[in-house]
Amino acid sequence: MIIDQNKIDETIKIIKANGGHGIQKCVQCGACSAICPGVKAGFPLLCRALIKDLLNGLLEENIENSSSWGCQACNRCTEVCPQGVRPQEVVFAFRRYQANELAFSTSAVTSQMNLYETGHAVFTDPKEARRKVGLPEETPTSAFNEAAQQEIRTLMDNSPMGELGLF
Amino acid sequence: MAKVGVYVCHCGSNIAGVIDVSAVRDFAESLPDVVIARKDLFMCSDSGQEMVKQDVRDGLVDRVVVAACTPRTHEPIFRAAIEKAGLNKYLFEMANIRDQASWVHGNDHEGATEKAKLVVASAVGKARHLQPLHDKFVDVTNAALVIGAGIGGISAALELANMGHKTYLVEKEPSIGGIMAQLDKTFPTNDCSACILTPMMVQAFNHPNIETLAYSEVADVDGYIGNFNVKVRQKQTYIDWKKCTGCGDCADKCPSKTPDLFNGSLSDRRAAYIMFPQAVPKKAVVDIEHCLNCAGRTIGTQPKINEKTGKAILAPCERACRAGAIDRSLPLDPGGTIKEIKVGSIVVTTGYQVMDKGWFKEMAPASPNVITALQLERLISATGPTGGKLLRPSDNEKPHTMTFVSCVGSRDVNFHTHCSRFCCMYMIKQARLLKEKYPDLVINMHFIDVRSAGKGYDEYYTGAREMGINFFKGKVGGLEILPGDQLRVLAYDMEAGQSIEYSSDLVILATAVELPPDATALAQKLGLQFCGNDFFRELHPKLGPVETAVAGLFIAGCCQGPKDIPDTVSQAKGAAAAAAVPLAQGRVKIEATISEIDSQKCSGCGICEPLCPYHAISMRDYTDRARGVIERHAVIEMSSCKGCGVCTSACPSAAIKLHGYEDEQIYAQIAALTA
Ligand SMILES: Cc1cc2nc3c(=O)[nH]c(=O)nc-3n(C[C@H](O)[C@H](O)[C@H](O)COP(=O)(O)OP(=O)(O)OC[C@H]3O[C@@H](n4cnc5c(N)ncnc54)[C@H](O)[C@@H]3O)c2cc1C
Ligand code: SF4
Ligand code: SF4
Ligand code: SF4
Ligand code: SF4
Numbered sequence: 038m039i040i041d042q043n044k045i046d047e048t049i050k051i052i053k054a055n056g057g058h059g060i061q062k063c064v065q066c067g068a069c070s071a072i073c074p075g076v077k078a079g080f081p082l083l084c085r086a087l088i089k090d091l092l093n094g095l096l097e098e099n100i101e102n103s104s105s106w107g108c109q110a111c112n113r114c115t116e117v118c119p120q121g122v123r124p125q126e127v128v129f130a131f132r133r134y135q136a137n138e139l140a141f142s143t144s145a146v147t148s149q150m151n152l153y154e155t156g157h158a159v160f161t162d163p164k165e166a167r168r169k170v171g172l173p174e175e176t177p178t179s180a181f182n183e184a185a186q187q188e189i190r191t192l193m194d195n196s197p198m199g200e201l202g203l204f
Numbered sequence: 205m206a207k208v209g210v211y212v213c214h215c216g217s218n219i220a221g222v223i224d225v226s227a228v229r230d231f232a233e234s235l236p237d238v239v240i241a242r243k244d245l246f247m248c249s250d251s252g253q254e255m256v257k258q259d260v261r262d263g264l265v266d267r268v269v270v271a272a273c274t275p276r277t278h279e280p281i282f283r284a285a286i287e288k289a290g291l292n293k294y295l296f297e298m299a300n301i302r303d304q305a306s307w308v309h310g311n312d313h314e315g316a317t318e319k320a321k322l323v324v325a326s327a328v329g330k331a332r333h334l335q336p337l338h339d340k341f342v343d344v345t346n347a348a349l350v351i352g353a354g355i356g357g358i359s360a361a362l363e364l365a366n367m368g369h370k371t372y373l374v375e376k377e378p379s380i381g382g383i384m385a386q387l388d389k390t391f392p393t394n395d396c397s398a399c400i401l402t403p404m405m406v407q408a409f410n411h412p413n414i415e416t417l418a419y420s421e422v423a424d425v426d427g428y429i430g431n432f433n434v435k436v437r438q439k440q441t442y443i444d445w446k447k448c449t450g451c452g453d454c455a456d457k458c459p460s461k462t463p464d465l466f467n468g469s470l471s472d473r474r475a476a477y478i479m480f481p482q483a484v485p486k487k488a489v490v491d492i493e494h495c496l497n498c499a500g501r502t503i504g505t506q507p508k509i510n511e512k513t514g515k516a517i518l519a520p521c522e523r524a525c526r527a528g529a530i531d532r533s534l535p536l537d538p539g540g541t542i543k544e545i546k547v548g549s550i551v552v553t554t555g556y557q558v559m560d561k562g563w564f565k566e567m568a569p570a571s572p573n574v575i576t577a578l579q580l581e582r583l584i585s586a587t588g589p590t591g592g593k594l595l596r597p598s599d600n601e602k603p604h605t606m607t608f609v610s611c612v613g614s615r616d617v618n619f620h621t622h623c624s625r626f627c628c629m630y631m632i633k634q635a636r637l638l639k640e641k642y643p644d645l646v647i648n649m650h651f652i653d654v655r656s657a658g659k660g661y662d663e664y665y666t667g668a669r670e671m672g673i674n675f676f677k678g679k680v681g682g683l684e685i686l687p688g689d690q691l692r693v694l695a696y697d698m699e700a701g702q703s704i705e706y707s708s709d710l711v712i713l714a715t716a717v718e719l720p721p722d723a724t725a726l727a728q729k730l731g732l733q734f735c736g737n738d739f740f741r742e743l744h745p746k747l748g749p750v751e752t753a754v755a756g757l758f759i760a761g762c763c764q765g766p767k768d769i770p771d772t773v774s775q776a777k778g779a780a781a782a783a784a785v786p787l788a789q790g791r792v793k794i795e796a797t798i799s800e801i802d803s804q805k806c807s808g809c810g811i812c813e814p815l816c817p818y819h820a821i822s823m824r825d826y827t828d829r830a831r832g833v834i835e836r837h838a839v840i841e842m843s844s845c846k847g848c849g850v851c852t853s854a855c856p857s858a859a860i861k862l863h864g865y866e867d868e869q870i871y872a873q874i875a876a877l878t879a
Contacts (some may be wrong), residue, residue, distance in 0.1 A: 066611070066652040071681030071696035072566075076703050086701055117566055117681045119616035 044094030052091055057130030059122040063088045069114035069124045080107030084114050084124045087131060100140045105132045136201060146203065153204045155180045156189045206332045209240040209265030210324060211256055213247035213272035215302055222306035224317045228271065231321045235328045240264055247272050253285040260289035267331040271299035271324045292336035294796060294864060299327035322877055329876035333869045337796035342843045344430035344548040346370065346787050348780075351422055351726070352554035354382020355401065355769055356761025356776040358408045360551045363780035365413035369787050372545055373408060373416045374436055376722075379483035380405050380418060382555050386466060386578060388585040388592075390769060391633040392664040398482055398587070405484040418485055423542060425729050426819055428843045429756025430548050430792035440540040442490035442503065443476070447529035450486030452478050457524035462494040464589075468579035470597060471589035476521045476530075481587055488529075490521070492538065504535035548792075549756045549783040552730065552740065553776060554723060556762035559613045559715040567612065567713060568683035568691060572597040574711045577608075577627065580634055594638060594645075596710045598689035602642070603709030607693050608635060608649040609680045613716035615652065620716045622737040625766040627714035628655045632665050634712070635673045647673045648708070650680045650695050658770075676704065683711060717766040730757055739765045750779035756792075758783045797864035798845040799852055801838050805859035808836030812851035812860065820844035821851060 052060050069084035070076045076083050082090065082104035090099055105128050114124040135141065141149075148158040156179025164174040179185035193199055210232035214220035225243050233241040240259055244252040247270055259265045268291070270282050275298040283293035301320040309316035346369060350361045353375035361373040373380065384390075385405075387397035409416050417436055424435040443454070458474035466473070466480050475494040478486060492503070498519040500508060507516035522530045558578050561569040568574050573596050575583070582588040583595070596603045608631045613619040628651065635647045654675070656665040669675060678696035686692050691711050695704040719739055726732070727740065731754045735741040740759045743751035750758045760779035761772040786792050801812075803826075813821045820841045825834050838859075840851075852862040 064615070064652065065698065066615075067678030067696040067698045068681045071678060071694045071703060073681075073703070076696075077705075081701060085696075085698075113681075119611070119618065119679070121617045 038093065041094055044096070045092065046094075048091050048094045048096040051096060051134055052127060052130045055130035055133040057091075057123075057127035059120070059124075060088060060091060060127050060130075062120045063092065063122045063124075064120055065089060066119060068117045068119060069122075072113045072117055074109055074111060074113075075104070075107040078107060080104035083108060083128060088122070088124065088127055091127070091131065096134070099131075100135060100138055103142045105135065106142050106145055108132075133197075136198075139201065149198065149203055153190060153193055154186070156186055206237045206267045206334075207239045207265050208235075208237045208267040208269060208328055208331050209256065209259050210235075210238055210242075210269045210271065210328060211247055211252070212241070212243040212301075212324070213252070213270065214243065214245045215247075215273055215306075216245065219272070219302050219306045219320075222310055222313055222316045223301060223320045224313070227317055228301070228320050228324060232269075232271070232324050232328065235325055237267075237332045238328060248278055248281055253282070256282070257285055257289035260286055260291050266291065266295065267334055268296045269299055269324065269327045269331050270296070271301045271320065271327070273302040274298075274300050292338075294337040295331075295334050297327045297331040297334065299323045325876040325879070326873040329872035330869045333866070333872055334864075335866075337863050339796050340794040340842060341791045342430055342794060343791050344786050344789065345432075345546045346790075347372065347545070347547045348783050348787060349374065349432070349434055349545065349547040349550045351550065351552050352376075352382070352761075352763070353380035353408070353416070353418075354553060354555045354761060354772075355384045355404075356553035356555065356763075356772045357382070357551070358404050359773045359776040360553055360760060360780040360783075361408055361414050362404070362411065363777050364551075364784055364787075365408075365411045367780075367784050367788075369413065369784060371411075371414045372434075372436070372547065373414055374420050374422060375416070375418045376421050376439075377479060378419045378441070378487060378489045379479040379485065380408065380416060381480075381482075381484065383578070384769060385480060385482070386468075386585075387581050388588075389633065389637055391629045392658070392660045394633070394637070402482045402484070405482070409484050416485065417543065418487075419489060420540075420543075422726060422729060425550075426844070427546075428792075428818075428846075429754075430786050431843055432547050432550060432756065434545050434547060434550075436543045436545060438540050438543055439489075440492070440536055440538050441487070442492060442495075442530070442532075442536055443488050443525075444529040444531070445485070445487045447527045448487045448525075449527050449529075450478060450483075450488065451526070452488065453524040453526065454488050454521040454530060457520040459498065459520065460494050460496045462491065467582045467589050468576065470575075470579055470582055490530075501532040503532055503538075506533050548787045549758065549785075550730070551758045551760060551776075551779045551783050552726070552732065552763060553759070553761045553779075554720070554726060554763045556717045556766065557720040558717060559619070561612075561713055561715060563619065564612055564713065564715075566682040567609070567680075567711075568685050571683070571685050571689060571691060571711075573603075573689050573691060573709065574683060574713065577630060577634065577712050577714050580712050584634065584637060594642065594710075596689075601709075603645065605646040605648070605706070605708050605710075606638070607680075607691070607708040607711045608647070608714065609711060610649075610651045610714050611679060612713040614714075616716075620718060620737065622716075622766070623655065624714070624717040625655070626717075626768040629658075629661060629664070629768065631712070631714055632656070632668045632673075636664075636668050636671060639668075639671050639673055643672075648676065648693070648695075648706075649673060650676050650678060650693075652679050653677065658768075678704075717762065719763065723763065730754065732757070732759070735765075737765065739763060750775060750782050756783075756786060794842050795847065797862070798842055798847040799840055799849065799860050799862045801840055802859045802861065803837045803839075805857050806837045806855075807857045807859070808838070809856065810836070810838065812838050812855055815850050815854050816840075816845075817848065817850065818844050818846050820846075 108128045151160045175181035212229045229243045287293040305316045305320040348364045349372045364371045420438045423437040427433045454476040455474045458476040460475035461472040463469035464473035501519040586592040614624040656662045677698040682694045684692040690707045733741040758779040760776040849862045852860045
C-alpha cells in the first residue's frame, strides 16, 4: 500500500460531506465489529475495517464492494463505540458516495425502484395470500393508494435520490 | 519623580512574530516618566537581564517595566534581577504582551501592536506610583500531615519521618495499606503484595516520628504554608482501641452480616470486624449502620438484667471480648472526636477507586461471573474468600475458559477518556499467575493494544505469550448471559479481521481508575483543583508534578493520576522531599502584596470579616485609654491573607490597603487604558 496524503484527505472530505463526521476519531479498537451483525453475516468491509480502508484513502478501490449494503442500521456500533465515531454514519456516508457514483448493488436498485413505485422497499403482491386467509385483498398501505404513491414519488423526485436518475 | 525603564521582549517569534516590537518600544519612550526604552530578543536571557541590571546600577532607572510574557513564570526572575542590582524588587511591573496580545490576536498584527502599547502604558502608569515593599517571615510548625495511607501515603510519611519531622498519617479506613493490601502478587516481579507491604505498614505505625490516625478524616483546614491548623475527625470505633488486642473474637460472635468491601463484596463480614488479617493497627471497629443492637443493647443504654441469674444481658460482642474493650453502656458520640493538629505542610495521597461493573450495561453486569479485576485479586489471594482457589462466583466451580476485557470505561468518551495505565500490566499478571497455577485453563485476553511501558514490563508481556495465554487485538463489544451462567463473548480479532464468538466461564473487566466520590469534599477543604481527567491537579504537568496551586500542599500517587506502585512510591518520595522544604527552612516568606488595615480609618463595621475567602480577618476590641472607650477594629492575619483584594474593595471606610495594588496605582492604570 502506498500512503498518498492527497487521496486520504480527499476521501475523508467526501465521507464527512456525506455525513460520516466522526471518522477521524476512530482508534481502531474493533468494538463495533465485535457486535456488528453484518460482520457476523460475512460482510467483511463494515465498521472498523471500512473505516480503516477509508482512513487509508481507499475510496474508489472499494466502490464496488457490497459490504456496506449489509449494514442493518441497527446502530449497535454507535452504542459501543468508545470514541463517539458513530460508525453507522460512516457506513451510510460511504453508501451515499457509492449511490452518487451509481455503484449500487442490484438488490439496492431493485428496492429503490420498489419504493418509488409502491412505497415499499420490499414488495410482493399480497392479494392471492390475503384472499386465501379471508382478508381483504388490498392492504391499507401506499401499495394500493394512488394518492399516497404520488406523494412518495414527489418526495423522492425532490430528494438527492431523484437526482440519480434511477426512476 | 520616578525614572521608569521599559524593556520590550521579542520572545523569539512568540511576540515579534505578531507585534511590531520597535513600534511598541518607540511608543513606550514617549510615555511620562519613561527615561529609557529598550528591546531584546529574549529579555529573560542572561544578557537581557544584565541590560536591566546595568541601567539600575548606573542609576538611570528606579522603576522597571518588562513587556514580555506572563508574570506567573517570569515575574520572579526579573524581581530577583533588579534586587541583585540594588533596587527594591517590588519596584517592578510586568506587561504581558504575549498572552494578552500576540497569542490571542495572532491574525491581527496591527491590532495586537496597538493593544500591546496600551498594556505597556497601563504598566508604566502603575510603575510610576510603585512603592518599595518588604517581605515578612513567619516561623514554621515543624510537622507534616499525610492524608491517605495507601502505599503512597506510607512511603511519604516514612520519608518525612526519617528526615526527622513529626508526621501525622491520617487514614479513613480502620487499617492503613490502601488498595495494595488487597492485591495478591505484584508485577513485574510477582512478589507477594502483603509480604512487601506489611513490613512497611508496621514500620510506619511504629515509627517514633509518625502518629497514625486510622479511621479518621480531615474535617477542616485553615492556615497557610508553614502553619496549617487541621481538625481531624477520629470516627467512632465503638470499641476501646486502647484495650482491643485484635483477637477478632467479637467478629466471630457477631451475628450481623454485610458484604465485605475489602473482598470486593465476594464474601460477607460482620458488623464488628477487623478489616483484614494483616491490618495495621490490628483493631476491631463496629460498623454501626449494620449493627443489630443485639440484646437491646443500643449504644449508651444499660443492659437488661436476667431475672433468674441477676446478671446483665450483654451483646455477643461484649461477651466475646476478653479484653473488656466493648462496653455498649458508654454514651459514645457517633460523630467521634475531633483532634486539632498544627502542621507546616500537607501531602495528599488519597488514591483511587475502580469503576463498578454496573455502569457497563453491554457487559452483562447482572451475571455473578462477570467481575472486576480487583475482585479477581481477592479471588486469587490466599487471604481472599476462596483461600486463593480460582472458583467462579455463581457455583464455586473451577472455570475452564476465562476472558479478560481491557479498557472498560477507560479511553472511552462516555466515561473516562484517559488510559488507566496499569490495567494492561495487572491483567497480564493475573493471567500469568493463573496459567502457572492451572496450566489447563484457557485464557483469552482482549486488548485494544497492550501498553507495557516500563523496565522489564514488555518482557513480562511477551513472556506471557510464550506461556500459552491467547492475546487478541480488538475491544470486546459485549457479553450475553447464556444458560448455566455462561457468558457469550462478542469479540473481534483485528489482525485477522474476523469477529470472534465463544462461551466463557468467567469474565474479568479491567474497569477504569477514577477518584472516589469523597475526594470532592476533601478538595474543597484543602483548595485542591481538578485536572481535565478529574484527578487532583498538579501545579505544572512537567515541572511541578507534586506541587499544587496551594503553597505547602502537595499530591502524590493515584489521586494525581493513575500510576502503578513503583511510580506511586517515586512520586510520594518526591512529594515528601518537597513538603520537607518549608519544614527544613524553619520559616516561610509572606509576600508583601497582601492587605493591611489602617486602624485609624477602620470604623469597626465588620463588613470585611465574612467576605474574606481565607478567613484571614477577625474583629478585635481595643481599649483607647486616652478616651476611655473600647473600640472594635478589623485585623488581618498576614500569614492567611492571599492578597485577593476582596476586603479592600468592600470596605466602606477605605481603611484597607492592598499593597502593590493601591488605589492610585490602579487609577493610573485605568487612566492609561482609557486615555
Ligand atoms: C486489580 C489491580 C491490580 C493491581 N496490581 C498491581 C501490581 O501488580 N503492581 C503495581 O505496581 N500496581 C498494581 N496496581 C496498582 C496499585 O493498586 C496502585 O498503584 C496503588 O494502590 C496506588 O497507591 P496510592 O497510595 O496512590 O492509592 P491507594 O492504594 O488507593 O491508597 C489510598 C489510601 O487513602 C485512603 N483515603 C482515601 N480518601 C481518603 C480521605 N478522604 N481521607 C483519609 N484517607 C483517605 C484510602 O482509604 C487508601 O487507604 C493494581 C491495581 C488494581 C486495581
Ligand atoms: S449499524 Fe450497520 S455497521 Fe453498525 S453494527 Fe449495525 S449493521 Fe453493523
Ligand atoms: S468502535 Fe469506534 S473507535 Fe472502535 S473501531 Fe469501531 S468506530 Fe473505531
Ligand atoms: S451488638 Fe455487637 S454482636 Fe450484635 S450486631 Fe452489633 S456489633 Fe455485632
Ligand atoms: S485580601 Fe482581604 S479578603 Fe483577600 S485574603 Fe487578604 S484579608 Fe482576606
